[in-house]
Amino acid sequence: MAAIPPMCRCVVPAVLRTSWTDANPGRRFFGCANYRGVNACNYFRWIDPPLEDNIKSLVLALHKRIREVERRNNHSSFVREMSKSFFSCG
Template structure:
């Protein structure tokens, strides 16, 4: 089985996997490629294969292998929803970093321990919000794939119906 066969068989599956290496696609340094997610403006949430690298002395070395896992770019309302979710997640990560710093900073006065507990509660809420948004992004990605499949199937059905009507009209 060639690399292109492996790549095509992975794309035909509709399940979303996270950073799995069971797909069998090999990078240029002959290692199993890892599935990553792009969060750029053009490709929010779009998955791709990348070299996971190997340990070399004091660091890692990789071959910069890159190939899209998701063949189509996100588009339409899904694209906009993914961009909005990405921006919210980034804002929440920044806010969490600020809250962590406030909790970590030692309180020299010793009288404001209730405030640090308040920050911990806010932190927990933001983590839960972040997790909920991640789940929503995955659901939107799955819905996008389902809608795309329905559109393709209905287009093929329409073409077959139209072809049948043309053939029938000639007889």
């Protein structure tokens, strides 16, 4: 079920984000849409409950593994494209 964004104190809908810190991996929250701006209101509200330590470790390990696979996939795609360019020249 999608959460309805609350209005932050900037009077704009808060933005749904996901934390990837070691303390709160994969934990979703609403935050001020202008959080990097000068006029940010610093609105913050967790959506998900805190995770148990063993679940945190699992989520962090899976997230790290996904990022490694994505990096390898991006590298392979780059090499494939460069090979096409190299072998199609002249």
